[in-house]
Amino acid sequence: MDRRGWDQLDVLFVSGDAYVDHPAFGVPLLARLLEAEGYRVGILAQPDWRDPQAMQAMGRPRLFAAVSAGAMDSMVNHYTAAKKLRRNDAYTPGGRSGARPNRAVIAYTAALKGAFKGLPVVIGGIEASLRRLAHYDYWSDSVRRSLLVDSKASLLLYGMAETALLELTRRLAAGEALETIRDLRGSALLCGQRPDEGVELPAFEIVVDDTEAFGEAFRLAAGETNPYCARPLLQRHGARWLLVNPPPLPLDQARLDRLYALPFQRRPHSDYSETIPAFEQIRHSVTSHRGCCGGCAFCAIAQHQGKFIQSRSEQSICQEVQRLAADDGFRGTVSDVGGPSANMYGMRCGNAEARRQCRRDGCLFPEPCPHLQADDRAAVHLLKRLRAIKGVRHLFIASGVRLDLLEKQPRYQRQLIADHVSGLLKVAPEALCEELTRIMRKPGPAVFEAFLARFREQSQRCGKRQSVVPYLIAGHPGSTLEHMVETALLLRRLGLQVEQVQEFTPTPGTLSSCLYHTGCDPFSGEPVHVPRSDRERRLQKALLLSHLPENRSAVREALRRCGRESDGALLFVGGQATEQRPTRQRRGRALDRGRGKA
Numbered sequence: 001m002d003r004r005g006w007d008q009l010d011v012l013f014v015s016g017d018a019y020v021d022h023p024a025f026g027v028p029l030l031a032r033l034l035e036a037e038g039y040r041v042g043i044l045a046q047p048d049w050r051d052p053q054a055m056q057a058m059g060r061p062r063l064f065a066a067v068s069a070g071a072m073d074s075m076v077n078h079y080t081a082a083k084k085l086r087r088n089d090a091y092t093p094g095g096r097s098g099a100r101p102n103r104a105v106i107a108y109t110a111a112l113k114g115a116f117k118g119l120p121v122v123i124g125g126i127e128a129s130l131r132r133l134a135h136y137d138y139w140s141d142s143v144r145r146s147l148l149v150d151s152k153a154s155l156l157l158y159g160m161a162e163t164a165l166l167e168l169t170r171r172l173a174a175g176e177a178l179e180t181i182r183d184l185r186g187s188a189l190l191c192g193q194r195p196d197e198g199v200e201l202p203a204f205e206i207v208v209d210d211t212e213a214f215g216e217a218f219r220l221a222a223g224e225t226n227p228y229c230a231r232p233l234l235q236r237h238g239a240r241w242l243l244v245n246p247p248p249l250p251l252d253q254a255r256l257d258r259l260y261a262l263p264f265q266r267r268p269h270s271d272y273s274e275t276i277p278a279f280e281q282i283r284h285s286v287t288s289h290r291g292c293c294g295g296c297a298f299c300a301i302a303q304h305q306g307k308f309i310q311s312r313s314e315q316s317i318c319q320e321v322q323r324l325a326a327d328d329g330f331r332g333t334v335s336d337v338g339g340p341s342a343n344m345y346g347m348r349c350g351n352a353e354a355r356r357q358c359r360r361d362g363c364l365f366p367e368p369c370p371h372l373q374a375d376d377r378a379a380v381h382l383l384k385r386l387r388a389i390k391g392v393r394h395l396f397i398a399s400g401v402r403l404d405l406l407e408k409q410p411r412y413q414r415q416l417i418a419d420h421v422s423g424l425l426k427v428a429p430e431a432l433c434e435e436l437t438r439i440m441r442k443p444g445p446a447v448f449e450a451f452l453a454r455f456r457e458q459s460q461r462c463g464k465r466q467s468v469v470p471y472l473i474a475g476h477p478g479s480t481l482e483h484m485v486e487t488a489l490l491l492r493r494l495g496l497q498v499e500q501v502q503e504f505t506p507t508p509g510t511l512s513s514c515l516y517h518t519g520c521d522p523f524s525g526e527p528v529h530v531p532r533s534d535r536e537r538r539l540q541k542a543l544l545l546s547h548l549p550e551n552r553s554a555v556r557e558a559l560r561r562c563g564r565e566s567d568g569a570l571l572f573v574g575g576q577a578t579e580q581r582p583t584r585q586r587r588g589r590a591l592d593r594g595r596g597k598a
């Protein structure tokens, strides 16, 4: 501020992540956007929330403070699925945990209010976004109020907030009072009286103890996520009404390109002496698009970014890779070109009228929508241009690929297998039995098996020694020990070993979290088995990792519980040999990237 001659900021950001000036990090992206519009912006990264002086380091901002917990919900960041404290935090220098508080949005907002009396505080980011309505919180095992109520912030912005934040800043700078700004897309606010229009959800005081009402609130809210036709949502919290305005409209390509052309330094703040693991994982990767039309039940990304794919232009992505290639630390490998699902670049809804009225959660489940334009020409052409950039020797795809979509993208698939797999291809079927994939809203095992056959055949034809690593979830609602036995047997039959099994964590706001809390599908009303005990979840995980000697006794116990002891012979000794794996070094690299994306 001194060097720029600023005596006061317009907007002060507070973030739970370390400051990395890179477009993959939300707060720096928003800060660069406001800066480009002429506002004076500062970022307090991981300040000590217990110390008012730390919050006052850059003084009181003129307009407002904006708070984000960071790229992850702070409780997901801090705790494992077994609710044990994690030792690492990938978004902190040195990977150390403890740099941000639990329920970071609440703690930072309280600290700001203590430091600057009467300052408007706006909250956003994934923690605020997915907790905007009354929601199930796994860590307290209770239904909590909207985060706007609990944090006492002035306004909540949800989803990708560029447009809403910019409009809010302009209107406040023009002298409008924050309390009068009630119409911003992608915002939620509290009203003293019931707004005239909107879909009324069961009140917080009802859903807090009534799982049926909770499911109904989820179902009603899920019907209002299409920005082209969504109506406002209303939910009473005590004497006040929560008003959630319709979601932000997707950014068009020109506006998305402009964001990525902002003058990022593409490195962490110079104050840090230790590396930041999350940055190391993305420093040589490029985001090609936003949004995911898969609609998987457990995924927070689609909830946050929306189902409409927003793709950058080829030119914009090529320019970013050229800048990357000119970087001192670049050794010729672009580690990833993708988005939430790598193979959705350039896709769109091909029927404007259908899109305006569409109320599907995703475009692929239960069947791919006929209006979805899944053509792979744009993605294939993009990869070709990127490969030709001077200095690029390898170009890998490390983001997950959606397999049912890949079936319709033969050219992309051929190119992926021939040129863009670094030894191991990470795919995430998440489950390998039909009953469970249906609950998760993923393609079934037949799609996975067909893909595996094509992958092996095409890899052989190209003379490549490369494998598929399936990522699976244990303990998801609907998942039983029998399902896991079937999955373990299928893995054996296919000659596959699972490297990582994710234990299911009910993250706020997702369909899976609703299934976990209510034990019932909010759309069909069907009951769903929920593996709640630690033991059952551990046995499920052990079955998926049955090739590990340390899991033998747990696998035996699981088989005994299902009355399937006779399958032990197949699991322990009778399966086919697993396929030849790439070298240890390559495997390590591939898995590291996988962890980052996960």
Ligand code: SF4
Pocket: 293, 348, 349, 350, 351, 354, 355, 358, 359, 360, 362, 363, 364, 369, 370, 371, 372, 373
């Ligand atoms: S109409 Fe089909 S392709 Fe278009 S948004 Fe809806 S589900 Fe997706």
